[in-house]
Amino acid sequence: MALAGCSFSPVYAPGHSGAALPGNVVVVQPSGELGYWITQQLEDRFGPPIDPRYRLTMALSAKRERVAVTPAQTTTRYNLVASADYRLEEIKSGKTAASGSVDGFTSYSAAGSVVATRAAQGDAFRRLSVIITDKMLLDLFAAPGLAE
Numbered sequence: 533m534a535l536a537g538c539s540f541s542p543v544y545a546p547g548h549s550g551a552a553l554p555g556n557v558v559v560v561q562p563s564g565e566l567g568y569w570i571t572q573q574l575e576d577r578f579g580p581p582i583d584p585r586y587r588l589t590m591a592l593s594a595k596r597e598r599v600a601v602t603p604a605q606t607t608t609r610y611n612l613v614a615s616a617d618y619r620l621e622e623i624k625s626g627k628t629a630a631s632g633s634v635d636g637f638t639s640y641s642a643a644g645s646v647v648a649t650r651a652a653q654g655d656a657f658r659r660l661s662v663i664i665t666d667k668m669l670l671d672l673f674a675a676p677g678l679a680e
Contacts, residue, residue: 560587589621613636618632618671
């Protein structure tokens with residue numbers, strides 16, 4: 533009852549952006565491992581494009597930072613930091629429907645073997661893709677003007 537007065541409405545309600553995007557977005561995959569994982573996350577969330585109305589493009593940047601270094605200068609922990617500038621455009625008109633920038637980070641251990649460190653790094657890329665995707669979707673679902 534308290535939400536009725538604040539004009540709250542569910543994002544997946546008919547006529548809102550959450551209902552307008554699934555099945556209507558073609559995701560253009562950026563290069564690199566992070567681009568691959570973010571594209572997979574977005575395609576899982578949007579579903580296969582049936583009659584695509586929108587194209588989503590992204591420019592990604594990612595870097596690895598040393599955060600735990602021993603006195604012998606051996607790195608035992610890294611942060612992966614990434615940002616994504618995105619643009620959702622209408623395919624027919626080329627008009628920008630929504631755009632923005634999101635960022636995030638995650639960490640992984642490098643204290644084990646080379647194989648364990650590579651596995652931890654791969655897991656960190658997958659976690660970071662979920663973080664970036666979640667933030668991007670929150671922005672897109674809140675974007676004005678996207679409707680079924």
